[in-house]
Amino acid sequence: MFPNSKRDIAFPFLGSIFLFVVLFGGGLIYQTILGNGSAERLVTTMLVDAIIVIGIQIYIGNTGILSFGHIGFGAIAGYVFAVYAISPEEKLKRIPTAPFGLTETQVSPLLAIIIAVAVTLVFAVIVGIGLARSGAQSGSVAATVITLALLFVTHEVAKSWPELTGGNRGGVSFGIGESLSGRWPILVVLFGSLIVARLYGQSRSGRLAIAAREDNLAARAMGVNPLVQQMVALLLSVAIVAIGSSLRVWQIGSILPDRFFFDYAMLTLVMLIVGGRNSVTGAVLGVAVMTGARELARRLGQNGFEVFGIGLDEPPLDWIFRENLNSVVLGVAMVAFMIWRPTGILEDWEFDQWLYRKIGRGSETKPDRLSELETIPDATFTASDISVSFGGFQALTNAGITAESGEIVGIIGPNGAGKTTFVNVITGMVEPTDGQFSIDGEPLSGKASYQLSRSGLVRTFQNLRLFGALTVRENIETAALVAREHRSDRAVRDVDALMAEAGLWEHRDRRARELDYGNSRRLELARAAAMAPSFMLLDEPTSGMSDSESITMIEQVRHMAATVGAGVIVIDHDLGFITGISDRIYVFDQGKVIAQGTPAEVQANPQVQAAYLGSAAIT
Amino acid sequence: MTELLQNLIDGLGRGSIYALLALGVAVVFGIMHLLNFAHGELITIPGYLTYWAFQNNWSWWTVVPLIIVSAVLTSLLIERIAFSRVRGAKDFTLLLTSFGVHFIVAAGFLLYVGAAVKPYPRPGWFAKTVSAGSLNVEVFDLVVIGVTIVVLAGTTWLLQRTMFGLALRAAASDFDTARLMGVKSDSVIRGAFALSGFLAGIAGVFWIMREGQMTPTAGIPPMLQGVLAALIGGLGSLRGAVLGGLVLGLAEVLLRSWLPVGIQNLTTGFVFVMIALLFIFRPGGLLSVPQVERV
Incomplete structure (x- = not known):
């Protein structure tokens, strides 16, 4: 579950205490200084908002999918809570004809919250399936619209089903009877959600979700099924939002459809975005900053203020400082941050992780280089009679290769030879018209790319696909997390040792997006090796490299493959690199395998020379 | 039978407005991958001008x-x-920017016009109907259609027939290549927004007439219908947007x-539930544009 218990459990726990103390303490100081009831209410509201924003952060932050629907889930929870918690006398006045005999039912607030969470989770599962079907991934537009639609449905139903909800009659909304006395339930839940959110972010599921957020395709190539992790994040997140929303209803003492609609969705989103949606620290910061900014705007808007003797309610300033200024502040903050700092104030910065790096981890010693495996487990990759046609164009005709573990097999061919199509077939991106491929007889054709990598065929990408916001170590850890679960029969190597092996030890805490080109290539190789693959498929590993870098790369690939006992299938158009690295070579031309053999044999083959240099070269 | 026919005409009238809105959304989405919330x-800005x-x-x-x-000027x-x-x-940024713009405009109206409903007269022919046998059809629907x-x-x-249209379609299919082929990105994007504004303006005329009043948040329903219709039809497909609008109205x-x-x-x-079902069984919408995953 957690790769490193100190870093991923103890420090997040410490960090949660810190965030809790700062937020609640700040609120206490504020209300003590002002010493009035409205300040107290503001602080309570802020704490409840914080719970809901932290809940939303678990989904949006870890998956990168923008959701408006969490406030819709909040509406469901809020109404369920109200319907169960309200007293029968009160209900006879508000909803005398409620269905399912709900008018007579009353349970304790705690039980009502539990029911609210359960009911809301049922809806979350349904919506989650819809999101998965829509192919939701970071930034998905369709997914966002689905969540937006949910927000509208809940609002619409709340308005037009008065028998159950009391409808939209202003003033005759639910009165729960007794408002929340004392803040302790809010404080307990707030603290709990901080811990849950932080632990989830460091957990296996959280890590995999974040990897998919950073690069969905690369995550799948590392054996991650993003849809599963997104569902986990959604359910956890909705559960916290549901509890928070119940508390919100309890605290306010009533519920109206508009309380859980556009304005509140906007408020919570702005809080999350401003602080930095990718971090829980950011979410808490955003709640504090936006609560302050809105309160300031509200007070400035309530005329009668004077600054340096100039009345804010006199022209021309009255044009700015008027009532409802706080709602403009929300919109302006949103657009301004999107234009100038879309990742929010803190970006990916997390307090407890910073603290861990500063004081928590002690001295680390660079591990020794990995030794090559003494015995390499046998494995055979076979692709036979692969044909692909796009419309009328025959991209591949009966192409096939075999590769043994411990061996490096090169695939080469001029542009348009069908190399890329072949790679796309054996990585599950293109369905072949005909033919199969397998490892040790286990058929792999037709499997999704995350299943292929779990079966032992792990790829790298021609145009580098790292998890940019994750550090070097976290990139490799992600693959190791998957390997420990799905590749445990193989040599799953230590993450630190792999970093040292790839020459990345000094860069271990840098984010992958900050690495230079050569280091990025090496990180991709190390990440693939961390999957404990039977076969590594390297797609143009030297593209963009100089000749001398390519030569170094040959050694690194060889050694890295030997330490995990993997066979290597390498595709490149650089004849020098392929002949230098490969034990055997397949030459593709015009969709067919035209030659195979050792580098020397292939180089001597007249057909190969013709394909590479033109037929004139033969004569 | 008469009732069905009457409903069909009514639905097409409604759907036509949605189709115009959705087409405007789709044109902008095609050109810069922005779903414009x-x-x-x-509609609200011209609506308050109407008042x-x-x-x-x-x-x-x-x-x-x-x-x-x-509407055109607002769009630009x-x-x-x-x-x-x-x-x-990133898409995430684009989505939230447009959402923020909606919010600023709505809050602006709240600040400077107030939350009160602002009414204005509907045209005289608005409530008129024409009869053919037992069929009563609203003139408004016929005009809209x-x-x-x-x-x-x-x-x-x-x-299809103008240089601008060609540039727009080229840019929608592959923005970078279109630029390399000499399509000016500024002018094609502004053209797309102008077209989107024009279509919204036509839809707006009918929407504003039908509503008979304006409120600060009156922009949400037309936005939602336009966005949903574009999505029902299949994001990225202009024909799909029109089809989606009609389907939604019907x-x-x-x-x-x-x-x-x-x-x-x-x-x-119920309409939302049906849309959800559509997405579950046909995630790309009615006329989905095949998305090729780039490696």
């Missing part, structure tokens, strides 16, 4: 051009002020007439 502001114009004794003859022109202005600054940003056909024909001509009207009396209020909810 501020599309409804192309102002009637306060100053204008008539519908002069208000209609005012609505269309102001929003592009210039906000969207031009986030061109090429007729105008929409003409506008769609004109838009098709613009997209679904609303037919459902309202079929649902038992007690739960007619929940029509919108």
Whole structure:
């Protein structure tokens, strides 16, 4: 579950205490200084908002999918809570004809919250399936619209089903009877959600979700099924939002459809975005900053203020400082941050992780280089009679290769030879018209790319696909997390040792997006090796490299493959690199395998020379 | 039978407005991958101008051009002020920018016009019907359908037969390549926003007439219908957007007439559920554009 218990459990726990103390303490100081009831209410509201924003952060932050629907889930929870918690006398006045005999039912607030969470989770599962079907991934537009639609449905139903909800009659909304006395339930839940959110972010599921957020395709190539992790994040997140929303209803003492609609969705989103949606620290910061900014705007808007003797309610300033200024502040903050700092104030910065790096981890010693495996487990990759046609164009005709573990097999061919199509077939991106491929007889054709990598065929990408916001170590850890679960029969190597092996030890805490080109290539190789693959498929590993870098790369690939006992299938158009690295070579031309053999044999083959240099070269 | 026919015409009338809105959303989405949650502001801003114009004794003859022109200008202005600054940003950023723009405009109205409903007169012919046998058809629906056909024909001509249309379609299919081929990104993006504004302006004329009043948040329903219709049709497909609009309009009207009396209020909810089912079984929408995953 957690790769490193100190870093991923103890420090997040410490960090949660810190965030809790700062937020609640700040609120206490504020209300003590002002010493009035409205300040107290503001602080309570802020704490409840914080719970809901932290809940939303678990989904949006870890998956990168923008959701408006969490406030819709909040509406469901809020109404369920109200319907169960309200007293029968009160209900006879508000909803005398409620269905399912709900008018007579009353349970304790705690039980009502539990029911609210359960009911809301049922809806979350349904919506989650819809999101998965829509192919939701970071930034998905369709997914966002689905969540937006949910927000509208809940609002619409709340308005037009008065028998159950009391409808939209202003003033005759639910009165729960007794408002929340004392803040302790809010404080307990707030603290709990901080811990849950932080632990989830460091957990296996959280890590995999974040990897998919950073690069969905690369995550799948590392054996991650993003849809599963997104569902986990959604359910956890909705559960916290549901509890928070119940508390919100309890605290306010009533519920109206508009309380859980556009304005509140906007408020919570702005809080999350401003602080930095990718971090829980950011979410808490955003709640504090936006609560302050809105309160300031509200007070400035309530005329009668004077600054340096100039009345804010006199022209021309009255044009700015008027009532409802706080709602403009929300919109302006949103657009301004999107234009100038879309990742929010803190970006990916997390307090407890910073603290861990500063004081928590002690001295680390660079591990020794990995030794090559003494015995390499046998494995055979076979692709036979692969044909692909796009419309009328025959991209591949009966192409096939075999590769043994411990061996490096090169695939080469001029542009348009069908190399890329072949790679796309054996990585599950293109369905072949005909033919199969397998490892040790286990058929792999037709499997999704995350299943292929779990079966032992792990790829790298021609145009580098790292998890940019994750550090070097976290990139490799992600693959190791998957390997420990799905590749445990193989040599799953230590993450630190792999970093040292790839020459990345000094860069271990840098984010992958900050690495230079050569280091990025090496990180991709190390990440693939961390999957404990039977076969590594390297797609143009030297593209963009100089000749001398390519030569170094040959050694690194060889050694890295030997330490995990993997066979290597390498595709490149650089004849020098392929002949230098490969034990055997397949030459593709015009969709067919035209030659195979050792580098020397292939180089001597007249057909190969013709394909590479033109037929004139033969004569 | 008569009832069905009447519902069909009613649904097509509604659907035509949605189709124009959705087409405007789709044009902008195609060009910069921006799903414009501020599309409804192309109706609220002209809507408040309509209120102002009637306060100053204008008539519908002069208000209609005012609505269309102001919708185009609003669209261009929003592009210039906000969207031009986030061109090429991540989808997440684009979505929230447009959402923020909606919110600023709505809050602006709240601040400077107030939350109160601002009414204005509907045109005299609005409530009239024509009868053919037992069939009673609203003149309004017929006008909407007729105008929409003409506008769609004109838009098709613009997209298929003009240099601008070619540039727009090229840029929508592959923006970078289109630029390399000499399509000016600024002018094609502004052209797309102008077209989007024009379509919203036409839809806005009818929407504003039908509503008879304006509120600060009146932009949300037309935005939502436009965005949903574009999504139902298949994001990225212009034909799909029009189809999606018509389907949405028909679904609303037919459902309202079929649902038992007690739960007619929940029509919108049912429409959303149907849309959700559509997405589950056909995630790409009705006319989905095949998305090739780039490695």
